[in-house]
Amino acid sequence: MASVDRKKNVKIVYHSFGGRYSDNPRALHQRALSREDLDAEHVWLAAPRHAGSFPAGTATVPWGTPEALAELRSADLVVADIHLPAWDKRPGTTYLQTWHGTPLKRIHRDALSQFELEEVMARLDDDIASWDVLLGPSEAGADALRAAFGFTGPVPVTGYPRNDALLAPDAAERRARVRAELGIEDGRTAVLYAPTWRDDERLEGAEGFRLGLDPERFAERLGEEHVLLLRLHHLAPDAQRGQDVPGVMDVSDHPDNNDLYLAADVLVTDYSSAMFDFALTGKPVLVLAYDLEHYRDVLRGFYFDLDEITPGPVLRTSEEAIDALADLDGVRAAYEDRYERFRDRFCHAEDGRAADRVLDLVLPAQGTGA
Structure with a gap:
């Protein structure tokens, strides 16, 4: 070598x-x-x-x-x-x-x-x-x-x-510091939404861009006890950055994903590699695959079967994702075994x-x- x-x-x-x-x-x-x-x-x-x-x-x-x-x-x-x-x-x-x-x-x-x-x-x-x-x-x-x-x-x-930082001895202290810096109150559930980018949206620009998770509906249903941390991919158009929705915080320009993984209580993603890293925290992962067939069969394709490997539910609509966020204890119980299999397969080298x-x-x- x-x-x-x-x-x-x-x-x-x-x-x-x-x-x-x-x-x-x-x-x-x-x-x-x-x-x-x-x-x-x-x-x-x-x-x-x-x-x-x-x-x-x-x-x-x-x-x-x-x-x-x-x-x-x-x-x-x-x-x-x-x-x-x-x-x-x-x-x-x-x-x-x-x-x-x-x-x-x-x-x-x-x-x-x-x-x-x-x-x-x-x-x-x-x-x-x-x-x-x-x-x-x-x-x-x-x-x-x-x-x-x-x-x-x-x-x-x-x-x-x-x-390494997700497993460091000071991870809990770092979580508390980052949450304080972001203004997330104790006891409030922080939802990190980190979708990947799409090649066709990159070509179409802002006009073709959409968020799978509706921030306004999220705020309406969960805003009192939850905060949405919106983390857009650096290749995504700027169309949704800086949203003025109560309970929604744009963290797309935050310099360190690890800060956000530690501060969050749950990850909502789609086909991003974020799920493989976030699983080290042991916290729930929801997969919002609103365009699954198009992404899988037309746009990109996958190396792994999404329905087989995910450590949490594969959801098809924003409302399904919000329902799951409202019952995270149920998600943890239902996907405990899958979560462990996922970690055994994809996180075994992380220490x-x-x-x-x-x-x-x-x-x-x-x-x-x-």
């Missing part, structure tokens, strides 16, 4: 979701900074609109510039959770692709409906050919990712570094030490980080 000699000062260049400080690269950066056995220079490729989310003192260069390409070319280790543009990877550089979730929906050339131009797909294939290591969140997730990308290199099953495992894989020297 490709790795960097940790005995010298190494240069690590990070990129996440078009220039954000987020996801697996963020977790690896934070853990690397805390390890006394690692002497490294850290540089992030940052989008100007997200520059304020980077910790003070973090070295950044503007994403999409010649300077960013120069940083990639000079790196000993590149850590990314999404595809990179062509950058003339030099001999000796290790490119770690963490990706950004267990794929339920089909991706890359496996997607049933190809919305990308062939030259774009060819560029993505060139990027895949330069990966040295691709992380596997679980055995099932590793198999799906390996097949999706046609990647023949190592796919170690490490768990996801970004999920709160994934970041250390990954760093030891790509920087194998001088200790274990214990």
Whole structure:
């Protein structure tokens, strides 16, 4: 497996979701900074609109510039959770692709409906050919990712570094702090609604966008004892951001999903990889699949049978989802066994030490980080 000699000062260049400080690269950066056995220079490729989310003192260069390409070319280790543009990877550089979730929906050339131009797909294939290591969140997730990308290199099953925080000793304290910051009162049920994006909505823009869960109906029925945390995908149109509905809070621009997973009491999603991460919390997961046939049979397709694997009910309408939210104790009881099977299959590698495992894989020297 490709790795960097940790005995010298190494240069690590990070990129996440078009220039954000987020996801697996963020977790690896934070853990690397805390390890006394690692002497490294850290540089992030940052989008100007997200520059304020980077910790003070973090070295950044503007994403999409010649300077960013120069940083990639000079790196000993590149850590990314999404595809990179062509950058003339030099001999000796290790490119770690963490990706950004267990794929339920089909991706890359496996997607049933190809919305990308062939030259774009060819560029993505060139990027895949330069990966040295691709992380596997679980055995099932590793198999799906390996097949999706046609990647023949190592796919170690490490768990996801970004999920370490969900199992950290201070998780309860962090939950209380985040809820206080968001203004969620004690005893109020926080519902995190995190739908994925849809390729056809991306083409149609705001006119084609819809929310499966009706915020106004949610507020009408559950607003006194519940709060809806609306987390739109970063590729979704801006049409529904900043909704002015009592009891609905737009958290789409919150910098850390883990904060929201810890603060929430239940997740409502559809075909997002969020369910695989959120299940580590042990809290209920509802799947609102209002366009199941279209998404499964026309738009994308799935790697896993949705009805077979989900840790909670598959619901078809907003009203069904609201009914389930009104009876979470019943949901927990009815899906307890399914929930455990889901965790056994997709969460078995998660133990709160994934970041250390990954760093030891790509920087194998001088200790274990214990």
